[in-house]
Amino acid sequence: MLNNVFLKTFRDNRKSFLFWAIGTSALIILTVLFFPQVSDIPELSEIFDKESAIASVFMGGFTDMTSPEGYLNSQLFAMAIPLILIIFSINRCSGTIATEEDRGTLDVLLSHPISRLRVISEKLIAILLESVFLSVVIFVSVIIGASMVKMDLSITGPLSVTISTLLLSTLFGALALTVTAVNGKRGIAIGISGGIGVLTYFIYALTPLTETLKHGSKISPWHYYITADPLSNGLNLVHAGTLISITILFSTIALFMFNKRDISV
Amino acid sequence: MSPNAIEINALSKNYGDTNAISNITLNVNEGEVFGYLGPNGAGKTTTIRILVDLIRATSGRASIFGLDTRDGIEEVRSKIGYLPSDIALYENLTGMELLKYLSNLRKIVEWDYVSNLADRLECDLSLRISTLSRGNKQKIGLIQSLMHHPELVIMDEPSSGLDPLMQQEFYRLVEEIKSEGRTILISSHIIPEIERLCDRVGIIRDGILLTVEEIDSLKQKSVHQIEFHFTQPATEDALNKIPGISEVTVDGNSVKCTIIGSPDKLIKAAAKFEITKLISHEPNLEEVFLSYYGKVNPDAQ
Numbered sequence: 001m002l003n004n005v006f007l008k009t010f011r012d013n014r015k016s017f018l019f020w021a022i023g024t025s026a027l028i029i030l031t032v033l034f035f036p037q038v039s040d041i042p043e044l045s046e047i048f049d050k051e052s053a054i055a056s057v058f059m060g061g062f063t064d065m066t067s068p069e070g071y072l073n074s075q076l077f078a079m080a081i082p083l084i085l086i087i088f089s090i091n092r093c094s095g096t097i098a099t100e101e102d103r104g105t106l107d108v109l110l111s112h113p114i115s116r117l118r119v120i121s122e123k124l125i126a127i128l129l130e131s132v133f134l135s136v137v138i139f140v141s142v143i144i145g146a147s148m149v150k151m152d153l154s155i156t157g158p159l160s161v162t163i164s165t166l167l168l169s170t171l172f173g174a175l176a177l178t179v180t181a182v183n184g185k186r187g188i189a190i191g192i193s194g195g196i197g198v199l200t201y202f203i204y205a206l207t208p209l210t211e212t213l214k215h216g217s218k219i220s221p222w223h224y225y226i227t228a229d230p231l232s233n234g235l236n237l238v239h240a241g242t243l244i245s246i247t248i249l250f251s252t253i254a255l256f257m258f259n260k261r262d263i264s265v
Numbered sequence: 266m267s268p269n270a271i272e273i274n275a276l277s278k279n280y281g282d283t284n285a286i287s288n289i290t291l292n293v294n295e296g297e298v299f300g301y302l303g304p305n306g307a308g309k310t311t312t313i314r315i316l317v318d319l320i321r322a323t324s325g326r327a328s329i330f331g332l333d334t335r336d337g338i339e340e341v342r343s344k345i346g347y348l349p350s351d352i353a354l355y356e357n358l359t360g361m362e363l364l365k366y367l368s369n370l371r372k373i374v375e376w377d378y379v380s381n382l383a384d385r386l387e388c389d390l391s392l393r394i395s396t397l398s399r400g401n402k403q404k405i406g407l408i409q410s411l412m413h414h415p416e417l418v419i420m421d422e423p424s425s426g427l428d429p430l431m432q433q434e435f436y437r438l439v440e441e442i443k444s445e446g447r448t449i450l451i452s453s454h455i456i457p458e459i460e461r462l463c464d465r466v467g468i469i470r471d472g473i474l475l476t477v478e479e480i481d482s483l484k485q486k487s488v489h490q491i492e493f494h495f496t497q498p499a500t501e502d503a504l505n506k507i508p509g510i511s512e513v514t515v516d517g518n519s520v521k522c523t524i525i526g527s528p529d530k531l532i533k534a535a536a537k538f539e540i541t542k543l544i545s546h547e548p549n550l551e552e553v554f555l556s557y558y559g560k561v562n563p564d565a566q
Contacts, residue, residue, distance in 0.1 A: 002358075002366040012357065104353030108409065111317050111347035112370040113339050262320035265310070 005109075005119050009126035013092070017130055024084055024134065025141040031075050032145025039066045057205045060226055068151045069232045072142065072158070077231060079201075081138060082165050082222075088134060089173030090193050092127045096120060096177055097258060098186035106263055116259050124177070124251070128170065135166040160230035167243040168225040172197050174250035181254035184264050221246065269331075270295045270417050270448035271316065276325035278311050285311040286472040288325070293450055298443050300463035300480070301452040308472040309452040310350055313421050317347050329417060343371070346415035350422040350452070352406035360390035360397075360405045367409050374412050382408045385434055400426040407435065417448045424458060436462060460484060485526050493535050494519045494542035503538075507531050 001011035048055040048063040055063050060078025064070030100106040139162040146153045172193050179189035200220040207216030217223040224243050228236035271293035278285040286308040293299040301309050314320045318338040327334045329341045368374035383390050388404040403426040424432045439462050467477045499520045501513050509525040524531050
C-alpha cells in the first residue's frame with residue numbers, strides 16, 4: 001500500500017471510509033424498510049402541495065410517497081444521499097493538497113522525483129475511486145433494502161440516480177480542490193464549496209416556484225442532478241454531461257493553479 | 266556539463282513589499298561542502314526551497330548540475346537528497362514504512378545502507394513517527410535525505426534537535442559524503458558547525474548575501490567573548506595591547522573581553538596570573554554580523 005501516492009491515499013483513508021460506508025448503508029436500508037408502512041397510507045401523498053416551498057425544499061418536489069420511485073426520491077435522493085456524498089467529496093478533496101501542505105509533509109514528498117501534477121492526479125484518482133466505492137455502497141444498499149420490503153423497482157433506476165449523485169458530489173469536491181489549489185487553506189475550501197452547495201440547492205428548490213426567476217434553477221448543479229428524475233427516467237446524458245464538464249473545468253483550473261504557486265511552509 | 270553543482274544567478278524572492286532574498290548570486294562547486302550561514306529569518310530556507318522548486322523566485326534563476334530548477338526539476342530531484350528545516354513526516358507511519366514509501370518514489374535505494382545509517386544514528390525504524398521525539402524525527406529525515414546516495418545533499422539546519430553524540434555522528438557522515446566526492450549544501454546558524462564541516466561559507470543576512478569566503482578566512486575573523494576570573498584584582502593594561510581585543514570590562518577580580526581571530530596571545534597573557542575560572546561564550550551570529558558586516562555595502566561581495 002506504500003508503492004505510490006495513489007495507493008497511500010487509499011491506505012490513509014481506509015478506516016474513515018469504512019465508517020462512511022457503514023453509516024450511509026444503515027441510513028438507506030433503515031429508510032427503505034419504512035416504505036411498506038408509508039405506502040399503506042395513500043392520503044400521505046395529498047398532504048403536500050407539489051408547488052409548495054416545503055415540498056420543494058425538503059422533498060425535491062417529489063410528493064408521491066406511495067410509489068417506490070416517489071418514496072426513494074423524496075426520502076433519500078432529494079437531499080439526504082447527495083448531502084452525504086457531497087460532504088464526503090468536499091472533505092476528501094479539500095484535504096488533497098491542504099492536509100499535507102498544512103502538516104508540512106508536502107516538502108519532503110515534493111523533493112522526490114515526482115511532479116506536482118503527478119502527486120495531485122494520483123491523489124485525485126484515489127479519491128474519485130473512493131467516491132465510486134461509496135456510490136456502489138449506496139446502490140447496493142438501495143437494492144438490498146428494496147428486496148427486503150419487496151419494492152417493485154428496476155435496477156437501472158437506482159443505478160442512474162446513484163451515478164447522478166456521484167457526478168454532483170464530484171463537482172463540489174472539484175470546487176473545494178480548486179480553492180485549496182489557490183490558497184492551500186482547507187477550512188476556507190470547505191466553507192466556500194459547502195456554502196455554494198447549500199446556496200445552489202436553495203436556488204434549485206425555490207426559484208421554480210417564483211414567476212420571475214422560473215428558469216433560475218438552471219444555474220444550479222442540483223438542477224442537472226435531479227430535475228430529469230433519473231430514478232424514474234434513467235440518466236439524462238445532457239445533464240450528466242453538464243456536471244462532468246463543470247467538474248473537468250474546476251479540476252483543470254486546480255491543477256494549473258497548484259502547479260503555479262508557492263508551497264507554504 | 267557544468268563544473269558547478271549549484272549555480273544561483275541574481276535570485277530574488279519578494280512577498281509583497283518584503284524582500285525575502287535579494288539578488289543572490291552564488292556557486293557551489295562539485296565535491297565541496299558549502300555552508301550557508303545566517304541568523305534565523307535571513308533567507309536561507311527561502312533560497313533552498315527555490316532550489317527544490319517548492320517556491321518560485323520573483324526573478325533570477327538557479328540550476329543544479331546544469332539543469333534549470335524550474336524546467337528540469339524532476340531530473341534535479343532525482344539527483345538530490347533534501348532535508349527540510351523543521352521536517353514534517355507522516356505521523357501515521359513507522360520510520361520503516363515512511364522510508365519504504367519514499368524509496369518507492371525514487372525506485373532506488375540500498376536497504377543495507379539504510380540499516381547502517383539507522384544503526385549509526387541509533388534510530389529505531391519500527392516505531393510510529395507520531396511517538397518519536399524531535400531529534401528522532403530529525404534522524405529519519407537525515408536517513409531519507411541520504412539513503413539513495415544523492416550526488417548533492419541539501420540540508421536545512423541538519424543538526425537541530427540532535428543530541429551532541431548524534432551531532433558527532435552526523436559530522437562523520439558529512440565527512441564520508443565529502444570523501445566520496447559528493448556535494449553538500451548545509452544551512453545553519455551555528456558558526457562552529459559550519460567551521461567544522463565546510464570548505465566555503467556564504468553569509469546571508471536580511472536576504473542579502475554579504476560574503477562568500479573560504480572557511481579558513483572566516484576562522485581568522487571569528488569572534489569570542491572570554492571571561493577570566495583571577496585570584497587578585499585585574500587590570501586592563503595587560504590585555505589592552507593584545508591584537509584584536511575589544512570591549513574589555515574589569516569587575517573586581519574578573520575581566521570580560523571580546524577577541525577577534527586566534528585567542529592564543531590573550532590566553533598566554535592571562536596565564537601570567539592565577540586563573541580560577543575561564544568562561545568562553547560563542548557569540549550569536551547577530552553579534553558577528555554587527556561587528557564585521559554592520560556597515561557592509563550590500564553590493565560588495
